[in-house]
Amino acid sequence: MNKRRKVYEGKAKILYEGPETGTLIQYFKDDATAFNNEKHDLIEGKGILNNRFSEFFMTRIAALGVPTHFIRRLNMREQLVRKVEIVPVEVIVRNVVAGSMSRRLGIDEGTPLPRSIVEFSYKDDALGDPLVSDEHITALGWATPPELDEIVNMTLRINDFLMGLFAGIGIRLIDFKLEFGRHIEDGMMRILLADEISPDNCRLWDFETGEKLDKDRFRHDLGGTKEAYQEVARRLGLLQEASEPLNHTGPVLVSEN
Ligand code: TMP
Ligand code: ASP
Numbered sequence: 419m420n421k422r423r424k425v426y427e428g429k430a431k432i433l434y435e436g437p438e439t440g441t442l443i444q445y446f447k448d449d450a451t452a453f454n455n456e457k458h459d460l461i462e463g464k465g466i467l468n469n470r471f472s473e474f475f476m477t478r479i480a481a482l483g484v485p486t487h488f489i490r491r492l493n494m495r496e497q498l499v500r501k502v503e504i505v506p507v508e509v510i511v512r513n514v515v516a517g518s519m520s521r522r523l524g525i526d527e528g529t530p531l532p533r534s535i536v537e538f539s540y541k542d543d544a545l546g547d548p549l550v551s552d553e554h555i556t557a558l559g560w561a562t563p564p565e566l567d568e569i570v571n572m573t574l575r576i577n578d579f580l581m582g583l584f585a586g587i588g589i590r591l592i593d594f595k596l597e598f599g600r601h602i603e604d605g606m607m608r609i610l611l612a613d614e615i616s617p618d619n620c621r622l623w624d625f626e627t628g629e630k631l632d633k634d635r636f637r638h639d640l641g642g643t644k645e646a647y648q649e650v651a652r653r654l655g656l657l658q659e660a661s662e663p664l665n666h667t668g669p670v671l672v673s674e675n
Contacts, residue, residue, distance in 0.1 A: 429455065430468070430618060440603065442501045443492065446472075450618070452637040454546055461636065466494045467647045468616035470656050473497060475580070475615040482579055484572050486611040487599065502599025502612050505561050506541040507550070509569060511577045512593040516621050517634075519593075522549075528628075534577055536570055541597075568609050569598050576611070584622065587653035589631065592621035617647050 422434040425442060429451040434443040446465030451458045469491060476488035487499040512519055515529040519537075538555060539547040556563050573596055584591045597613035613619075617632040624631060631650050635643040651657040 430465075431614065436498060436501065440501050440601070441489065442499050443496050444499050444614075445496050446614075447495075450633065450636050450643070452633070454543055457637070459636065461644050461647075463644060464618075464647060467651055467656075468614060468618060469495055469497060470651065471616040471647075471654075472614040474654060474656060476611070478583070479576055479579065479611060479615075482575060484575055484611060485608060487601065487613075499612070500601050500603075500610060502601045502610055504541070504597060504599045504612060505565070505569070505609075507555055507560055507569075507597075508539045508541055508547060509573050509596045509598065510537040510539065510593060511535070511573055511596070512537065513577070513581065514590065514592040514621075514623075516592045534574065536573055565600075565609055572598070572609070572611060580615075580620075585625070587650075588625045589650070589653070590623045590625055592623055594620035617650055622650060 422443065424432060424434055426433040430447055430449055432445040432447065434445065436442045446469040448460045448462055448465045449458065450461050450464060473488065473491045476486045480486050480488065487502055489498040489500060491497045512535045513531060515523075515525045515531060516527045519525065519535075520527045520529075538550050538552065540550045540554070540560070541547060552566055555561050555566055561569065576596065577591075577594075580594070581591045594615070596611060596615070596619075598609050599612040601608050601610045620632055621634060622631040623629065629646075630640065631646040633643070635641065635646050648657055
């Protein structure tokens with residue numbers, strides 16, 4: 419195979435050194451984890467789908483004028499991205515109460531929120547990614563106040579865009595998680611949307627049936643995780659048929675190399 423240098427390996431992705439300075443190759447694995455690695459499994463073909471989902475969302479978000487790390491998809495499991503210094507904060511947007519907000523505050527899952535809420539958690543697996551406020555982030559130097567303002571503004575624009583996009587294909591965007599990073603180019607520092615956008619880090623419910631079409635199927639042993647991801651891909655026009663096999667060269671997906 420090739421001798422690229424691995425820069426970082428996370429739970430669902432690997433980063434390799436890219437072909438030019440300031441670039442990385444992001445490889446999508448089939449691994450699924452939940453509850454801070456307590457639960458781990460492989461979902462065959464998930465990495466291929468998440469690579470396509472991320473390409474799809476990142477290119478459209480960039481077209482809105484929100485800068486992202488995405489440069490181009492290279493093959494079925496890899497994309498070329500701009501190298502960033504990750505801001506160690508997970509930015510979560512909630513439109514409807516679910517998951518940890520429901521548990522923490524004792525509010526039923528599915529309760530709509532009168533406005534979108536932005537939450538932050540400190541990225542630290544050993545601490546279980548604890549919820550933090552903007553004051554923690556700026557006082558501890560994880561981001562400056564202007565950087566955090568920019569991150570929140572970008573996040574709210576992305577939320578408006580994604581809510582409309584999903585509504586158009588019969589899906590409620592309940593919540594999702596974003597990550598941002600600093601990228602230096604021509605001596606200028608910019609905040610870019612980084613990481614990925616896929617059903618691994620969104621909650622997506624069918625508008626009609628309420629069926630969960632995201633990683634909660636895996637987290638809560640509901641079964642049909644891969645089929646749910648394929649259904650979202652099909653509605654977005656990324657797969658022709660929900661039943662199309664993921665691991666074979668076909669007319670729609672480019673072959674793996
Ligand atoms: P939560 O309800 O568990 O806090 O999750 C909120 C959203 O963030 C949900 O769409 C899943 C996503 N998320 C991640 O992508 N990674 C994580 O580590 C966590 C905790 C949540
Ligand atoms: N991905 C995180 C983990 O592996 C949490 C989650 O998505 O539930 O722990």
